[in-house]
Structure formats: C-alpha cells, structure tokens
Amino acid sequence: MAPGTNTMTNDPILKVEHLSMRFGGLMAINDFSFEAQRGEITALIGPNGAGKTTVFNCVTGFYKPTMGMIIMRQKGGREFLLERMADFEITRDAKVARTFQNIRLFSGLTVLENLLVAQHNMLMKASGYTFLGLLGFPAYKKASAESIEIAKYWLEKANLIERADDPAGDLPYGAQRRLEIARAMCTGPEFLCLDEPAAGLNPRESLALNELLRSIRKDSGTSILLIEHDMSVVMEISDHVVVLEYGQKISDGTPEHVKNDPKVIAAYLGVEDDEVEEVIEEIEEIEETQGGTH
Amino acid sequence: MSNISNTHESAGGNLTARALREGVFAGLVSLGLFVLFVGLETTQNIRNELVLNQRWGLLAIFVAVAAVGRFLMVAYIRPRLEARKASASAKPVTEEQEGFFRRNFSKIAIAFLLVYPFIAVAIFGVQGSLKWVDNFGIQILIYVMLAWGLNIVVGLAGLLDLGYVAFYAVGAYSYALLSQQFGLSFWALLPLAGILAAFWGIILGFPVLRLKGDYLAIVTLAFGEIIRLVLINWTDVTRGTFGVSGIPKASVFGIWSFDVGAPNYFAKAFGLPMSSAYYKIFLFYLILALALLTAYVTIRLRRMPIGRAWEALREDEIACRSLGINTVTTKLTAFATGAMFGGFAGSFFAVRQGFVSPESFVFLESAIILSIVVLGGMGSLVGIAIAAVVMVGGTELLREMTFLKAIFGPDFTPELYRMLIFGLAMVVVMVWKPRGFVGSREPTAFLKERKAVSSSFTTEGHG
C-alpha cells in the first residue's frame, strides 16, 4: 500500500498492474500500477504529455496495452480482464464508462437523444433486437418510457432539463461537458472515467461540475477515475491521487500526501537548474525510506 | 447625401463595365470549351465514312447564352439579390407560422398520388394515360424508393455506398431467374428478393465495414461493378448481355391476372376494354405501396434504438463505441436494411420491364440514386422525394420538349443533354442549398416540443 492512503476498506474496483504502452520508439507508459477503490473518486494527475489519456485509453479498450493487466471487479465480485476486451464490450459488459478530453457528443442529435443512445443495449434487448419493437410489443413501449425517465433524471442532475430538446452542438461548453458525463452515466456504469472534465470551464461551471461528480458518487455509488490538470479541483473532490510523469508513477496517496511530495512539486512547478541536485538528493532520500516499506 | 448618391452612380458605371468585361470573358471561355464539343460533330454517312459536320450556329447560341447570362448576372441579378439580402437581414426575423400546405405536405402528396392515375385517365384517356402513369409516375417512384433505401445507409448511418445498384440488380435477377426456373409468383418472390439482397448486403458488409470514408466508397463501387460483371459473364445462368426476357407479369394477389389469354384476365373480369393501361396503373399502385412501406419502416426504425444508433454512428463512431454500441453489427444492419429495399425495388423493376440485362445496373444508376439522396438532404424523406421528382421527372420532361427541335434543328435530341442538365441542376442546388432541399432533421424523441435540428449541427459521417 502506498504511503498516505488511509482508506478504511481495501476493496479495489480497478487494479492496473505493470501497464506499459509503447508507440513506436516512445514508451508512453512504463510499468505503471495503481488501484482505484470502490466508492471513491481517484484522480490521475500529471503534466501535459505524461500519459494520462493513454492510461484511460488502455483501461477503456481504445488502445491495446503493450504489456500489463487491467482488472475490473464488479459489485457482485465478477472480474473482467479489460485488456482482452473490445472497447464497446468494456462499457456493455464490464460497466466502465468514459468521457473524452475533447468532447465527443452527437452534436446533431438533441440532448435527450444523446442520453437515449447511451441506453442502446438495454433498449435493444427490450425491443427484441428491433423486431418485437417494430411490431409494437408493449415491453418495448415500457422500456422506452423508462429510458426517458432515466434521461430526465440525469438531465435534472446535470441541470440541462431546460435544454433537453435542443441540439447538443448548440450547448455552451460547460453544459456540453456535463452532458457528456450524464450520457456516460446513462449506460449504467459502476466505474466512470473522466478525461479532464474541468478543462476550459469557468469557475462557476467548474463548481457545478464538482457538485455533479459528488452527487454521482453519493447517489449512484459509482466509483470515479478522473484525469485533472487543475490541482485545486483535484484537492477538493478526490479521495486518492495518483501522479504520473513521463509514463511513470511518481506519487500515490491522499491529496494531502501528494501535495507535499517534493517529487510532485518538482514535476509540477519545475525547478531551477541549481536546485536540481538538491531535489534529486531529496528524492533519493524519500525513495530509500519508501523502499523499506515496499 | 449627394456624396453617397455620387459614389453609388460611379459604382453603377463600374458595374456595367465590369459586367461587360466578365460577359466577354465568359463568352471566350465557353467558346474554348464548346468549340470541339458543339461546333464540330462527327457522324457516319451511308457508306460508313466519317463526316465532320460544322454547327457554328449552335455554337454561337451556346457562347451567346454564356456571355449574355454572365453579363445579366453581374450587372442586374447579383446586385438585386444582394440588395434584397441586405433588406431582409435589416428586418427583424419574425417567427413565421408555417402554412397549411407546408405542414401537411406529405399527407397532401400521398393523397395526390393515390388519385394520380385516375386524373391521368380522366385527362388523357385510358391509352393516353400510359405515358403519364408509366414514364412519370412509376419511373419517379422507383427512384424515390431506391433513394429512400439508400438513405438508410448514407443519410442515417453515414456510410458512403457507391455500389447500391448491385442490390437492385440482385433483386431484379432474383425475380427474373427464380420466376422462370421455378414458376414462383411475384408475391412469393418479392420478400425472397429482399432477403437475398439483404444477404448480399451482409456478405459485402462483413469484410468492408472496417473501412472508412473514401476507402469504403471505393470498395462498394468495386462491389457494384463485380456484380455487374458476374451478370455479364455467367452466361449459363444469366444469359449474359442478352439479358433475361419474358419475365412473367405480376397478378393482383393471384386473383386477377394481366395475361390477355388467362381466364381471370383483369379487363375481362370487370368488363373493360382491352388495354395495357390497367397493368401500368396496377404497377403504379404497387410501387407506391412499396415506396410508402420503405418510408414507413424508415420512420419507425428511426425511433427505435437501432435507428438512433445509426444516426449516432454518423455523428461520432468513437463516442458510439464508448457507449457500448457494437458498431460493426450496427453498420451491418444499416447495410442489410438498405440492401433489402434495393432488392424489393429490383424485383419490381424486373416485373415492370419484363426484361432485365446488366445494362440497367451500371455505375451511373448508383450515382443518380446517390445524388438524389444528397440533393434531397441526407436523412430527409420529403426532401429526397422532391429531389427524385425534380431530377427524374425533369429528365423525362426533356423527352417531351419537342419544341426545342424547332430551335436547334431537327436532329436535336434533348434527352442526350440529360446528364449535362442533371449536373447543372446539382451544381445550382448545392450552391443554393448546400445541405440539400431539406437540410434540417426531425428529432426522434422530445420532452416538451419537437424542434427541427438545423443542418449546421449534423454531420455527414465519415465512413
């Protein structure tokens, strides 16, 4: 267990072990391991180009990792090896949902339709793979009405109910971010991965986002993995922080612990040339003390 | 004030000069373009010798049209349009209540189509109605149906398919061959032709749908050509370029037949005079029913999860996969559904012509169907129907324009300029309405009110 983590229970929902990802000559992720606990908000932070999005893409199946294992454990105890599954199966079967760093909405569909598309698999089953639905079976009508209720629930949570019938592409930026999260939640995930949800938001939108994330954790019990740039957001809402630099983990623990970790400070603030020696010494000291605990 | 009018006047003088200059320039360009195409014509005389005809008069007309047209455009039409645009944007935009006609357009159109054959008979008589029912009615409706079928693939799912005519061919040959080999009736073979076409859609789809955009377009184009080449070369079965003739007619659900010799001949059963018009009118209602079936299924499917997934796929495939949608099967269903309607239309085509040959299934057909979909506004059933009427009806009208012979001489055959006008119309429409006649899309579900989604938000898809 990494120092500084003082979680009561040890019930990881996601275990990433020795993950490596190589792009040609570039080792974007190098032997990276971490755990995300059930019911927590875990933050993955690091400077630009550290490999955070790449980790996400490996977890959600959009990239096949060069090496390593990614294990998702559902509430019922069912385990999935995500690195062996196709991207859409990871959402459908393992119940991992995600958003994208550059928002990917269906901009020509309305806000409501975006949320209905997210319930595709449930509705497909209810409509007897379209055939029974075409014939007007009541089971599909019921499921269809239910799906609209679910969509309404999330629209209210994301404060988008007023815009339900507008095209998604017409929403302001902050609302699009919230819609993308609401859409991911409509797939009924146990684990939600958000790639820089606060990027480009103004302070008010950022606040609304924090509200939304907290209520997701509280009301639906969904665990969240979150990439973030903005330290203040991370410190405020996350329970556990993992820091990545050049594809390697440099720190892992509570926000408090990470904030005071000199390696993190060096990575984030950068250090003057004459201070490098000093910092390296400091880091080596820390590594020695850590080595004992490992 | 005087200052302003002054500048205006000098601008006006400039304008005429510029218009003259551009007019002359346009004339020169068209002279260069058409001197070989129009000015000279090669024909064979009775001894099979090549003769060069000179058509300077016709060339002069072409050049004059271009030059004068350009002059008028620059000097008068464009300033007026700009002035109107300026005054329109100056006025506050008022929410216009759509007129009764616009709101009920599809109902009125369907009602009109239902009585159309009777109107034709009433005006032109039984024999005279043939042309109107067959050349205009049936011909246009076939293209409406094909374009609606292709719309599922291109307009909804955003998959660019350049080989749609292959499924049309599969449907046509299925009916032609199976009815001759096994004596099955049209009503038994219609669903079978659809199923076979859908089957071929899936066969093609499996290897191909991993491709995107341009690559998909090229492979589907090749598939269309392969089917045609198979039809030409597999002479034992398809009789090659000779085609299959003597395809049996359809009957009214097996109750009345349209074969003159049959005991249950339609005209005899109703005590009507003999005429082939009844069969054509029957075929008209048949294709109308098939086309409406296509529209109905499309509308229903759009509101089902599969239809929404198609549209989502067109908007963003990666987002679809992140929502747990299996994009391969979703694309396959779009392909198969589109192909199925192509197959229905194909078997209707065979029954109408009584003859099929590979000639009917060339790439040009795919291109025409696709351009109808694009012109109509991808995804919009009404827009596509209008486009089919304009494009197919327009080219049929050309045949009627015999008065053009008086202008261009007795050898002038207006049909031959079909493609030229087709292309011109496409360019004009695409400049005037880049998203087609109906660019907006109807949402499939709503909470408070159904607001059309403007075309500026929708995407055409990338593969």
Ligand SMILES: Nc1ncnc2c1ncn2[C@@H]1O[C@H](COP(=O)(O)OP(=O)(O)O)[C@@H](O)[C@H]1O
């Ligand atoms: N598909 C890819 N092909 C090649 N290199 C990639 C690809 N995706 C990411 N990279 C590289 O991997 C590194 C990490 O990128 P990324 O994960 O996007 O960083 P972050 O999200 O932390 O800013 C970068 O150097 C980037 O250029």
Ligand SMILES: [Mg+2]
């Ligand atoms: Mg990133």
